[in-house]
Amino acid sequence: MAATVLVVGAGLGGLRAAEALRGAGFEGAITVVGDEPAMPYNRPPLSKEALSAGVHVAELEFRRKPSVSDVDWRLGSPAIASDFAARTVTLADGTHLSFDGLVIASGIRPRRLPIAGPEAGRHVLRTAHDAMNLRNYLMPGRTAVIMGAGFIGCEVAATARGLGAEVHIVAIDEQPMVRPLGAELGMGMRSRHEHHGVKFHLGRTVQSFLGGEHITSVLLDDGTELPASVVVEAVGSVCNVEWLAGNGLDLTDGLLVDQAMVVAAEVPVVAVGDIARHPNALFGNVPRRIEHWNIPTETGRRAGASLASLLRGEQPDQAPFAAMPSFWSDQYQYKLQSFGMPGLATSIQIVEGTADDACIVEYSDESGLVGVVGVDRTAELAPYRKQLLER
């Protein structure tokens, strides 16, 4: 009898894993379970052009390869439990699904902080639904208080300013995007945002939300009170692992996989995307989760091929996993592009331009170059990327 593969999570990683299973010759049934009602769609526009121009999920859907046209998509009900020994997954609607092979592709969700005050007016941004809700508040005469100065917080700030809303960013860090970019470029990005009218409250935390039914203001730890029509919580992420409890896995930081993306070969189970803590031979094989858009595709390809091998009773390809992490961000008219892992750097050097203008920044540690970031100089980054691949 042909084997059945179950993919939990109908995002980019789940789609790429399904395509890769077919690409590797797997001919059995594939079922993809997703808690969102939509077919896999592209998330990055949700903080950028789609948040600005309007969220139309159908336009954000990924093109799917003809090879996955026979996949059974079970959308709208999350997986709530799984039993690796019995090879079953249970959905919230009560359905039990059995599998011969499992792909974990359930991604992450925004972290919520326990903060006193009204709930209405608190928003996060991960799904198209989130973006639609948030967009209703971003207009002239409204004020958005954004918690967190990472990429998503800063992108939302730029888009919200473009839509005419007032914007405050509250963050504990000393500069926006300081971990991935470093202090100098972070400061450069901050001056770009300030030039566009964003007000920063750095080194600060939110004490409480004030208002009746709906938030009307935000109280900071130094006593400052900021008016707020809407709060956007962009303070990191939590892995969607709850449905995997009880299988003896370490679920403290996503799922540990080997270079073949295998979680447990005997079941077999693989994991992909934001949730997969994977080794990368370019960066010392230390297992890390990387929340970059290119990772679901890279890990999905590998995981699909590995699972197809395991289901044939063969060993998966044990070649090192060495995909180049790559990240871009659009804020106002500025385009950032990053390759490698700048966050690992112990020394940072601007090699072209200046931090508040078009520039190229090198990030290094004792082993040499670990990352490069360009602002408005994307076309010139190819040699740096090549150098990183040769690490």
Add this chain to the structure above:
Amino acid sequence: MVTITVDMDKCQHYGQCCFEADDVFALNDDGQLEYVAEADESRRADIESAADVCPMQAITVK
């Protein structure tokens, strides 16, 4: 023959496609994407890979 179209209204010139198939996609000196519209069948896998990694999902391969 592989036929390639890039929706230039969507393309943001990130150049990700160039790393998958540099004989088909390239950023010119002004940082703008240039590509060839037809390629040999033997290039299909890399070109589909380029379409996969395009952040704007701007590339259509036929």
